[in-house]
Amino acid sequence: MLEGFHPFKHALRFGATILESVTRDPERLNDLTGSLAPDLAGILGAGAVSVPDSVFRQLSPVPPSTGIIALAKRPVLNPGSFSLSAPLALLENPRSHGNIGAAVRVAAAAGAAGLVTTGEHDPWHPSALVGSAGLHFALPVAWLPEIDLDELPTYMAGRKLVAVDPEGEQLDRKGIPDGAILAFGTERDGLTRELLAAAHTRIAIPMEPGVSSLNLATAVAVVLYAWRLG
Ligand SMILES: C[S@@+](CC[C@H](N)C(=O)[O-])C[C@H]1O[C@@H](n2cnc3c(N)ncnc32)[C@H](O)[C@@H]1O
Structure with a gap:
């Protein structure tokens, strides 16, 4: 809708x-x-x-x-349409349709390969489409309610998994390999232990002392634009 x-x-x-x-x-x-x-x-x-x-x-x-x-009509996901060189954003169990929409919007603007969400919220919810200003149609947007990190779908397999986490190493363009999966955690609790353990690297966005984290969609924007601007 x-x-x-x-x-x-x-x-x-x-x-x-x-x-x-x-x-x-x-x-x-x-x-x-x-x-x-x-x-x-x-x-x-x-x-x-x-x-x-x-x-x-x-x-x-x-x-x-x-x-x-x-x-x-919701487009049928075409695994062949995901760029192999651009990063893919993975939102682990996002709670807010507004954040999902804002993340889709910036993923489309920055040229991400696609955006995948896990958890109970359909990323194609009408409120998420309002948040993305309809940019869901500009890139592949997939929903994996349950994710098995050992059995990823073809469009995710073979890509390096990068956890975006406030406890990681400071963000640097070189820390984002070609075609990486950039994983972002849920609004309140961040990334799950399983995902952190499976990650190839962890990267953090620097913040002033006393600030615990950025909003989810803002973090997606910072990392995708760090990649894009080099
Ligand atoms: C609102 S934050 C979650 C906060 C959670 N308490 C934590 O410590 O991860 C949602 C997601 O945005 C990303 N994020 C927010 N600020 C970040 C930062 N400074 N560095 C890296 N990732 C950040 C992470 O992926 C995080 O899981």
Whole structure:
């Protein structure tokens, strides 16, 4: 489910198949397209069904102010689409859909090979798609509710596992091997003992004394951009 203009825009731009779209304000949609997505003029609003505000407000717990909601097909994961040289972000049991979305967004921007989450929360939850502004469609986003570190899926196998952990060695571009899996821990407790034990190396983002950690999505951003900027 794509709630709002930006998720809809990015989904379309990155090739999503739209199943349905509804708007409460076709004129506003047209104006937004003209100012924010001129590349999608004639495509973005085409096929959107106009509905009264009273109907629109029932479609989402937080109806987007931009007045557009759409349903898109979740892409089938293609193991061959993961870059082998760029790092892959692994979020171990993230709790917040907002953090998942923000991590997907920065992974797309930085050029990560993909993003994988473990645990009970589906990374394709509508709130995570709001957080990513629809950039889930820009890179492979996979969900492994249970992960077996000895039996990784093909798109993860053979990559070096790097634990991103406040107790690690100071972050340095050279500490991120090509195609590494960069593993980030859950919001409250950090990485599990199993994952830390399996890691090839542990890297830490330097912080001022007294600060215990960064927000999960912020940590993903720092490490991916350290890789990207070299
Ligand atoms: C909010 S933090 C978890 C805090 C947890 N108490 C801990 O000590 O790991 C969520 C994740 O962000 C990453 N993170 C946050 N700050 C970090 C730092 N300074 N260095 C390395 N990783 C960090 C780690 O992957 C961590 O597991």
